Amino acid sequence: LLSNSDHISLHTLASSRSVDSDMASSQSVDSEAMPKLVQVAHKRDVERNLAWRYYAQRTYRKTYRVIWSRLQALDFRVVLFIAVSLGSVLAYFMRNLPGLSHVSSLVPLAPALGFASPLLAVPFFHIGLRRKLGISWETEKCVREVQRTLRDFYSKVGADFTVRSSLVNLLLLGVAQEHRPPSRRLRIQYTNYLWNTELLNQLCKETQHYMKHASAVYGIGLCTALGLLDELPPKVMSPQEADRFYICSHTGVGKQDVHAMNMYYMKVLSPNNYLVVDHAYQSVVLSICGTSNLADLVTDMVGEACPFLDGRCMAHSGIATSARNVLEKIGRQLKALLLEHPTYKVVVTGHSLGGGTAVLATCLLLHERRTGTGLGILPEGRVVECFAYAPPPVLSVTSLSELGLEEDSGCIKIFVNKKDWIPTLSISSLYRLTQQLLALRRLPLTFSERVKIIGFRNFEAVKGGKDALKAFLADDAAHKPHPDFCPMYHPGQVYHLVPDSQSSGGCEMLALAQDDNQQYFQEIRVGGSMMLDHLQNFHEGSFQELRRVNSIPVDMQLEVINGIPVEPVVR
Numbered sequence: 254l255l256s257n258s259d260h261i262s263l264h265t266l267a268s269s270r271s272v273d274s275d276m277a278s279s280q281s282v283d284s285e286a287m288p289k290l291v292q293v294a295h296k297r298d299v300e301r302n303l304a305w306r307y308y309a310q311r312t313y314r315k316t317y318r319v320i321w322s323r324l325q326a327l328d329f330r331v332v333l334f335i336a337v338s339l340g341s342v343l344a345y346f347m348r349n350l351p352g353l354s355h356v357s358s359l360v361p362l363a364p365a366l367g368f369a370s371p372l373l374a375v376p377f378f379h380i381g382l383r384r385k386l387g388i389s390w391e392t393e394k395c396v397r398e399v400q401r402t403l404r405d406f407y408s409k410v411g412a413d414f415t416v417r418s419s420l421v422n423l424l425l426l427g428v429a430q431e432h433r434p435p436s437r438r439l440r441i442q443y444t445n446y447l448w449n450t451e452l453l454n455q456l457c458k459e460t461q462h463y464m465k466h467a468s469a470v471y472g473i474g475l476c477t478a479l480g481l482l483d484e485l486p487p488k489v490m491s492p493q494e495a496d497r498f499y500i501c502s503h504t505g506v507g508k509q510d511v512h513a514m515n516m517y518y519m520k521v522l523s524p525n526n527y528l529v530v531d532h533a534y535q536s537v538v539l540s541i542c543g544t545s546n547l548a549d550l551v552t553d554m555v556g557e558a559c560p561f562l563d564g565r566c567m568a569h570s571g572i573a574t575s576a577r578n579v580l581e582k583i584g585r586q587l588k589a590l591l592l593e594h595p596t597y598k599v600v601v602t603g604h605s606l607g608g609g610t611a612v613l614a615t616c617l618l619l620h621e622r623r624t625g626t627g628l629g630i631l632p633e634g635r636v637v638e639c640f641a642y643a644p645p646p647v648l649s650v651t652s653l654s655e656l657g658l659e660e661d662s663g664c665i666k667i668f669v670n671k672k673d674w675i676p677t678l679s680i681s682s683l684y685r686l687t688q689q690l691l692a693l694r695r696l697p698l699t700f701s702e703r704v705k706i707i708g709f710r711n712f713e714a715v716k717g718g719k720d721a722l723k724a725f726l727a728d729d730a731a732h733k734p735h736p737d738f739c740p741m742y743h744p745g746q747v748y749h750l751v752p753d754s755q756s757s758g759g760c761e762m763l764a765l766a767q768d769d770n771q772q773y774f775q776e777i778r779v780g781g782s783m784m785l786d787h788l789q790n791f792h793e794g795s796f797q798e799l800r801r802v803n804s805i806p807v808d809m810q811l812e813v814i815n816g817i818p819v820e821p822v823v824r
Contacts, residue, residue: 258559258739263534265478269721276797279582279808284695292413293430306367307339307757312600314580315335315636316403316454317603321360321774323535325378327774329439332773348424357559358678358807359651376552383626385673386753389521391520391521391522391568392521392548392551395521395522395551395552395555395571396551396558398570399551399555400553400555402555402557406680406683406684409684409735409737409738410684410687410688411691413691413694414687414690414691417476419690421700421707421780422690422693422694422702422703423690424692424707424779425691425703425707426628426686426689426710426782427779428689428706428707428710428712428778429693429712429725429726430720430778430779431820432711432712432722432786433726448482452500456762457762457799459534460666460668460748460796460799461793461796461797461799462504462534462668463600463602463640463787464539464598464602464604464642464668464792464793464796465503465504465793466504466529466531466538466540467540467543467602467603467604467607467608467642467789468481468503468642468789468790468792468793469499469500469504469527469540470500470516470525470526470527470540470541470542470603470606470607471542471604471789472488472492472496472499472516472545473495473496473498473499476499476503479788479789479790479803480790481503481789481790481793482499483502484805485565486498486499490581491799492517494515495506495750496514496516497511497514498526500514500529504529504531504532505527505531505533506532506533507532510529510530510531510532511527511528511529512528512529512530512586512590513526513527513528513583513586514527515527515582515583516542517524519546519547519548520572521548521549521551521552521555522549522552522555522571522575522578523544523548523550523575523578523579523582523614524541524543524552524575524579524603524606524607524610525541525542525545526539526540526541526542526579526582526583526607527539527540527739528586528590530541530581530590530594530597534600535594535597535598536598536599536638537587537590537591537594537597537598537600538597538600538601538602538604539579539583539587539599539600539601539602539611539614540602540607541601541604541607541608541610541611541614542603542604542606542607543603543604543605543607543608544605547733549606550657551571551643551666552571552572552575552606552722553571553606554571555570555571555574556569556570556571556679556680557570557680558570558649558739558741559573561573561613561616561648562617562620562656563618563620563624565657566648566650566655566656567645567648567649567739568613568647568648568649569609569613569645569646569648569741570611572606572609572610572645572647573613573647575606575610575613576610576613576614576616576617579610579614580614580617580618580627580628580630581628584628584630585628587599587630588628588629588630589630591632591635592632594674594767595632595696596787598635598636598637598638598639599618599631599636599638600617600638600639600640601614601615601639601640602639602640602642602799603642604640604642604643604644604789604792605642605643605644605675605787606644606645607644608641608642608643608644608667609644609645609647611640611641611644612641612647612648612665612667612743612744612745613637613647613648614635614639615637615639615664616653616658616665616744617771618630618637618654619637619653619658619661619664620656620658621685623657623658627730636664637661637664638664638666639664639665639666639667639745640666640668640669640743641665641666641667642668642792643668643669643670643673643743643787643792644667644675644676645676645677645679646676646677646678646679646740646742646743647679647728647741647743647744647771648741648742648743649740649741649742649746649821650742650744651742651743652745653665653745655744656744663745663746664745665745665746666745666746666748667742667743667745667747667748668747668750668762669747669748669750669793670747670750670786670787670792670795671750671751671752671782671786671795672778672781672782672786673773673783673786674778674779674780674783674784674787674788675787676743676774677773677774677776677777677778679738679740679741679774680738680739681732681734681735681738681739681740681741681775682774682775682776683711683777684734684735684738685732685734685775686776686777687779688730688732688733689725689731689732691731692725692728692730692731693725695728696721697717697721698715698718698721700719702715702718734775740775741774742774742776746764746765747764747765747773748761748762748763748764748765749762749763749764750795750796750799751763753776753798759799760795760796760798760799761799762799785808797805
């Protein structure tokens, strides 16, 4: 494995060591020859050090070339995933540093921009590797569909888009969204019929309680990491017993009221869930888990639009299949519990992926009862409610009345926490985000000027920055959706939790008007807490702060900048 020069260096080194042994074996040394021997020994040491240094440099260079060639041979998404994972760890320690909070919270967003997932780089066509990894044919089918979707997405985005420069332009986009002129700001109409304090308090109490169900389905391990552990288990338990204990302690239900716990499977298109009877709120609760493993990540990325409810609308393909699988798995138990408790209502809840699955599962239950098809789970006249927290947009309609379900149009309640970006995430909004990043990349700004704008949070911090902002806003191609990507909406009443404008530390909940549902969720708004506001502990904290709010303005029009309403104008 050694080159010729390496052999020469090692030969010189070996000869020098043989001279050392000869000198050690000699018993008498002439005193007149000492200076000469010292010179020879010094020269020999220098040659030996040079030989070893040369050999180490050659070995290092060879190792570096091998590693670099292997990295070049890997799929760039794997390299991006590793780099962003390390960046996420750094961002965790940077989150409390002044001036770096908005940067650190955006570092984990890079995987979404590059669709970085190690699963996409696995050669699933190799049957031997597939068997070793234990990958099912259903997982292989989903991953191939994701790869096909990504190829189609990148073909429409264009070859100019690169992930390398996306993070800086992403931060720059957040500044641009903050400094839009009033004529280009997104104006949202908040109309709220909950002027009654008693109704508002009841809604706040229910939303906080069912959010605990949406968190408890993640299991005691993840909830402990997020700081949601109420009390420690009294003894050492198995994972199933520990999760059952946590569900009971966090939600207040009895141990005998937990009837199903499908929380230990990692299977695509089938999120974890549990089924309980909540006597305190007279409801049978089906709680569906959000993204908690790699299989759920694949389910998220199967995002093509597919026909739903007998072709009445289009839906997120992966989440629609997940809703059907959940109801097929737990439908008979749910039907038996409803017959056992004839006065209890049905509540379907979930967070993130679980929230989107809960929305579509509710639509399936209502559609099957109306048409008399399917398993016939819902009896006639039974009240159904859906509490979806931070779900992605999953349907191509904004209201159930468009699906012929006028009587149940208010049963789906969707909650968006402050600057959370997942409720705006779809293929259509991602395409729009990439076009905005490309438009920012075309601006005549150097890298140092972009960093300066991000640091000062103002385009006027550099010369020509104001003209660059005008050029970005005037670029129509950056703000138009692609006609081949079906836009997705939230089919229900959307409630937006925002910081209370009248008190520090509190939150108020504003109902989003149905007409503005179409524009509000078609653009990803970049902000400092867009990642953290999606976590379960931040949701529960916002709802606890919401309990202190006694009233909501009856009719108010607000300007929404970067996801936060400002400048209230009461009409």
